[in-house]
Amino acid sequence: MEPVGRPSSAGGGPAGSREYKLVMLGAGGVGKSEDAYKIRIRIDDEPANLDILDTAGQAEFTAMRDQYMRAGEGFIICYSITDRRSFHEAREFKQLIYRVRRTDDTPVVLVGNKSDLSRLRQISKEEGISLAREFNCPFFETSAAFRYYIDDVFHALVREIRRKEREAALANERKLKPKTSMWRRLKSPFRKKKDSVT
Numbered sequence: 001m002e003p004v005g006r007p008s009s010a011g012g013g014p015a016g017s018r019e020y021k022l023v024m025l026g027a028g029g030v031g032k033s034e035d036a037y038k039i040r041i042r043i044d045d046e047p048a049n050l051d052i053l054d055t056a057g058q059a060e061f062t063a064m065r066d067q068y069m070r071a072g073e074g075f076i077i078c079y080s081i082t083d084r085r086s087f088h089e090a091r092e093f094k095q096l097i098y099r100v101r102r103t104d105d106t107p108v109v110l111v112g113n114k115s116d117l118s119r120l121r122q123i124s125k126e127e128g129i130s131l132a133r134e135f136n137c138p139f140f141e142t143s144a145a146f147r148y149y150i151d152d153v154f155h156a157l158v159r160e161i162r163r164k165e166r167e168a169a170l171a172n173e174r175k176l177k178p179k180t181s182m183w184r185r186l187k188s189p190f191r192k193k194k195d196s197v198t
């Protein structure tokens with residue numbers, strides 16, 4: 001039986017052209033829109049179609065936000081290293097994801113953008129690392145303007161999605177396994193008997 005609500009490994013179209021629905025979150029002006037598009041890349045020798053949803057920092061309807069929070073498979077939470085308020089909002093976005101999805105298992109990558117503006121820096125790299133540790137997710141400082149570490153962000157997020165899907169599949173297998181071995185044990189005396197008679 002297919003696990004409910006999860007794409008099967010064979011699903012998603014011809015030979016591995018799996019699509020990943022990624023959502024960009026973050027306060028207004030942090031640089032989310034610099035990288036929002038559809039891209040096709042290879043990650044760990046497997047092709048991936050990234051469908052990236054750009055969201056607006058503030059003025060959005062809650063109902064719509066809940067919808068893409070549910071539909072998204074991976075989330076990039078973005079702040080600007082030049083804007084402390086956006087750093088605080090990063091934590092709020094993480095909480096929002098939890099509130100909508102009710103699980104800490106959602107694939108997330110934390111991004112501190114505008115790393116090129118070092119003279120305007122308000123958030124140290126250590127603060128970013130520490131927040132990512134709290135989120136239990138990968139972290140990158142990027143510059144969308146110079147395309148520093150942008151690809152790494154998408155790669156890390158797809159890897160997170162794949163890893164969590166593997167974990168879910170394994171957990172599912174483990175759930176089924178005890179039943180199988182129990183059935184074998186129940187059947188084995190009969191099998192032996194039959195064997196010795198014939």
Ligand SMILES: Nc1nc2c(ncn2[C@@H]2O[C@H](COP(=O)(O)OP(=O)(O)OP(=O)(O)O)[C@@H](O)[C@H]2O)c(=O)[nH]1
Nearest residue numbers: 027028029030031032033034056057114143144145
């Ligand atoms: N120096 C520098 N500027 C950047 C960088 N990324 C984005 N910007 C600039 O920051 C401004 C805001 O970028 P957007 O991509 O529009 O920000 P946004 O997060 O989409 O903002 P909202 O759509 O309002 O939520 C623009 O002027 C960008 O050119 C970066 O890495 N470095």
Ligand SMILES: [Mg+2]
Nearest residue numbers: 032033055056
């Ligand atoms: Mg934008």
